[in-house]
C-alpha cells in the first residue's frame with residue numbers, strides 16, 4: 001500500500017542566494033533539496049499542510065496567537081520571496097480547523113493571513129511557486145515570547161494529523177524553519193518605543209524601511225560567516241539531537257524541552273523547530289508509524305542557519 005501521509009522538513013533562510021556558502025556546501029544542499037523534490041513528486045500530495053513561523057510581517061503583539069490556521073493567505077514578498085496569494089484550499093482549511101477545534105485545541109483561524117518568506121520559500125523551492133499546490137497554512141509562533149510548552153505544539157500537530165486523516169487525501173506535512181539560529185530579529189522586551197510600537201502595531205514598512213531591515217540581516221550573515229559577531233553560534237549537536245528524536249519518532253521527548261533551554265542552546269529563533277515538531281506529530285497521528293527516508297544537516301553561518309532537509313513517510 002502506498003503511504004497516504006508524508007512529511008518534509010526544510011530549513012529556510014532569507015539569505016539563500018544573497019549570501020551563499022562555499023560551492024561544495026551549496027552543492028550538498030542542492031543535492032538534499034533535489035532529493036526532497038523527487039520525494040514530493042513521487043508522493044504526489046493532494047494537499048500540503050504547511051507549518052511555518054512569521055518574522056513580524058503577519059503577526060504582531062497587538063494580538064499574538066501561539067498558532068493560527070488560514071483559509072486564505074497572502075505573502076508580502078520580503079527578501080525577494082514571491083509575493084501574492086497562496087493557493088489555499090479553503091474547504092480543506094475549514095475542515096481541518098473544525099477537526100482541530102473538535103479535538104479540544106483552541107485554534108485561532110485567519111480568513112486572510114499575511115505570511116512572509118517562512119511560508120513562501122519552501123513552496124517556491126519544492127513546488128516552484130506559492131500558487132502551485134493546494135495548501136493549508138498553519139502559522140506556529142517561533143519568535144515572539146512568551147511561548148507556551150512544546151507539548152501544546154505536539155498536541156496541535158497530533159490534532160491536525162488526525163483531522164487530516166479524515167479528509168481521505170494524500171497529505172504532505174511540510175515544516176519550514178530552524179534549526180538552531182540566532183538572527184537579528186527584534187525583541188519586544190526592552191525595545192525602544194519606536195521598535196516596540198512597530199512590533200505591536202505591525203504597520204507595513206515603507207520600501208526604504210524594508211530594504212534597510214533586510215540589508216541589516218544580510219550584513220549580519222556576512223559578519224556571522226566571518227566569525228565576528230555576538231550572535232549565539234549554530235549548535236550542530238543540539239540540531240542533531242532534535243533530528244535524532246524526529247527520526248526515531250520520539251516526539252514525546254520534546255515535552256520536557258523548555259523554552260529557556262531551547263533559546264540558550266539554539267538561539268532566539270530556535271523556537272522555529274516547533275514547526276518541525278508539529279509536522280512530525282501530524283505524520284505520526286495520520287499514519288501511526290513513519291520512517292525518515294532522508295536526512296541532511298549542515299551548519300551554514302552565511303545563511304544564519306542550522307540547515308536541515310528531511311523526508312519521511314507513513315508506513
Ligand SMILES: O=C(O)CCc1cccc(O)c1O
Nearest residue numbers: 012013014055183185303304
Ligand atoms: O528577520 C527576518 O525576517 C529574517 C530572519 C532570519 C535570518 C536568517 C535565517 C532565518 O531563518 C531567519 O528567519
Ligand SMILES: [Fe+2]
Nearest residue numbers: 118177178272
Ligand atoms: Fe525564520
